[in-house]
Amino acid sequence: MKYAYYPGCSLQESAHEFDVSVRAVMDRLGVELVEIPDWTCCGASAAEPVSRLMNYALPARNLALAEKELAGLDVLAPCSACYLNLLKVNREVVGDKSLHGQVNEALDACGLAYGGGVRVRHILDVLVNDVGVEAIGAVVGQNLNGMRVAPYYGCQILRPYEVFDDPRKPLSMDNVLTAMGAKIHPWEMGARCCGASLMVTHPEVAMHSVEAILGAAEGADAIATVCPLCQMNLEAYQHDSAAGGHHVPVLYLTQLLGLAFGLEEPAVLLEKNMSLNGSMRAGIRARAWRHEPPGGTEEAGGT
Amino acid sequence: MNQTKPQAWSPDPATREILDELRGELGACMQCGTCTASCPNGFAMDVTPRQMWRMVQFGMLDRILESRTFWMCSSCYMCTLRCPRGLKLTRAMGALKRLARERGTWKVRRNSAFYDAFMDNVEKYGRVQETSLMPGYFLKSRDPLLPLHYLPLGVRMMRAGKLHVPDGSRKGRLKALFAKVREMEDRS
Ligand code: SF4
Ligand code: SF4
Numbered sequence: 184m185k186y187a188y189y190p191g192c193s194l195q196e197s198a199h200e201f202d203v204s205v206r207a208v209m210d211r212l213g214v215e216l217v218e219i220p221d222w223t224c225c226g227a228s229a230a231e232p233v234s235r236l237m238n239y240a241l242p243a244r245n246l247a248l249a250e251k252e253l254a255g256l257d258v259l260a261p262c263s264a265c266y267l268n269l270l271k272v273n274r275e276v277v278g279d280k281s282l283h284g285q286v287n288e289a290l291d292a293c294g295l296a297y298g299g300g301v302r303v304r305h306i307l308d309v310l311v312n313d314v315g316v317e318a319i320g321a322v323v324g325q326n327l328n329g330m331r332v333a334p335y336y337g338c339q340i341l342r343p344y345e346v347f348d349d350p351r352k353p354l355s356m357d358n359v360l361t362a363m364g365a366k367i368h369p370w371e372m373g374a375r376c377c378g379a380s381l382m383v384t385h386p387e388v389a390m391h392s393v394e395a396i397l398g399a400a401e402g403a404d405a406i407a408t409v410c411p412l413c414q415m416n417l418e419a420y421q422h423d424s425a426a427g428g429h430h431v432p433v434l435y436l437t438q439l440l441g442l443a444f445g446l447e448e449p450a451v452l453l454e455k456n457m458s459l460n461g462s463m464r465a466g467i468r469a470r471a472w473r474h475e476p477p478g479g480t481e482e483a484g485g486t
Numbered sequence: 487m488n489q490t491k492p493q494a495w496s497p498d499p500a501t502r503e504i505l506d507e508l509r510g511e512l513g514a515c516m517q518c519g520t521c522t523a524s525c526p527n528g529f530a531m532d533v534t535p536r537q538m539w540r541m542v543q544f545g546m547l548d549r550i551l552e553s554r555t556f557w558m559c560s561s562c563y564m565c566t567l568r569c570p571r572g573l574k575l576t577r578a579m580g581a582l583k584r585l586a587r588e589r590g591t592w593k594v595r596r597n598s599a600f601y602d603a604f605m606d607n608v609e610k611y612g613r614v615q616e617t618s619l620m621p622g623y624f625l626k627s628r629d630p631l632l633p634l635h636y637l638p639l640g641v642r643m644m645r646a647g648k649l650h651v652p653d654g655s656r657k658g659r660l661k662a663l664f665a666k667v668r669e670m671e672d673r674s
Contacts, residue, residue: 192613192614193614193616195653196614196648197616197643197648199648221656223608223656224612224613224660226605226608227604227614228561229600229601229604231561231577231580231583231584232580232583232587232601233601233602233605234584234667235584236670236671237605237664237667238580240663240667241608241660241663285670288670289667289670290663291666292665292666293660293662338561338563339563341563341567342562342564343566343574343576375526376560376564379561380561380600380601381527381558383600384557384600385530385557388527388530388558389527391529392526392560419639419643422638422642454646454647457643457648
């Protein structure tokens with residue numbers, strides 16, 4: 184298995200631990216990632232309010248690069264926002280002759296053109312449908328020992344396009360977690376919006392969503408995320424009283440996978456998680472990802 | 487740009503184009519209210535999404551521009567998923583933000599400062615550089631208290647080693663693309 188890898192800007196910046204854990208985990212699973220040479224920003228959620236054409240041209244540039252330099256490979260994007268922006272090009276531009284023409288006219292300014300032939304995949308899609316939960320389970324061997332995890336899907340991998348999961352009742356991450364031996368924290372907040380960039384433009388509004396999500400996660404050992412913006416919004420304001428004073432560790436799914444594979448904490452950059460303090464880390468380590476034979480995991484209490 | 491109130495139907499061509507796009511998209515709205523009921527940020531809106539689509543259908547430009555509703559949209563796509571008519575409502579909220587930017591009302595600067603700063607950052611560096619994005623946003627918002635609000639977060643991020651010196655190696659990579667898109671948009 185081989186993919187054209189699009190890390191996206193966040194993964195080079197504050198979400199470096201997502202990039203590092205994705206690469207480490209994929210390597211363990213025998214998946215080869217070839218970074219798209221000279222990729223640039225997908226526009227995130229900022230391009231749409233500024234320019235309709237830019238909103239398509241920015242992600243299309245990266246697909247054009249993949250099509251030209253890494254022909255035949257699917258693009259793999261770990262960030263949900265990047266994933267949707269790239270996918271939108273295939274869904275909204277390709278097939279619309281006039282828009283496709285405009286996008287290619289713009290791309291011509293950097294010597295590129297996008298034909299429309301690159302499939303866009305999110306990491307969760309690849310984990311569940313290409314690697315497969317059985318294969319993951321075989322490598323991990325139930326190592327999460329009943330750690331109670333709240334799967335947080337967020338918006339963009341579920342909506343507006345139904346691609347690899349049921350947007351009304353998503354299960355893909357639940358299945359990966361169960362294959363690792365985790366217990367699923369029952370909650371209704373897995374597909375609720377984290378507030379996205381509203382947390383920057385109107386934090387007083389976005390904080391309501393964060394409060395609702397964190398409140399519902401009480402009792403879980405961790406929330407698992409697959410998007411750097413969700414991750415940031417859910418963990419960065421836990422000190423803020425407006426977020427309700429709930430303290431729940433927020434980890435990338437790939438960090439959990441890495442730990443379950445037996446990778447050491449530095450290999451998945453656990454120290455970068457702002458929602459984890461030293462004692463939480465030790466507490467979770469002691470009962471969730473120790474690699475000695477399990478025993479008494481059930482009665483271990485909250486953090 | 488606070489001239490006399492714009493007349494409802496004498497918009498400039500750019501405004502006209504966005505309004506036409508919106509009316510085309512929203513013509514089939516049957517006012518069922520599912521979008522409003524689905525919106526996690528509805529409590530902060532002054533006009534519900536359902537009412538907003540009605541105002542668009544009627545071309546009530548003044549009322550639309552007075553509203554804060556579209557600035558409260560976090561692009562969660564819940565309304566788009568649930569609309570029984572299959573209308574692209576999140577995209578419509580995005581188009582309303584562009585419409586407000588075209589008209590440049592007083593609320594616009596604060597509300598769109600972050601998007602502007604983000605795009606400036608992309609244009610300059612090719613890949614977003616978070617450490618220079620936030621100062622850019624503070625400048626654009628012209629709110630002297632804004633940096634203070636972010637200070638505690640900045641400190642926590644620094645401690646977790648999440649802040650990096652900007653990477654200038656792709657500087658200017660997207661200059662030609664931005665210039666071209668600007669030229670194409672001015673032409674239309
Ligand atoms: S859900 Fe769709 S049809 Fe119903 S009011 Fe909203 S936009 Fe109109
Ligand atoms: S996409 Fe925007 S308007 Fe629609 S439900 Fe989400 S926040 Fe509300």
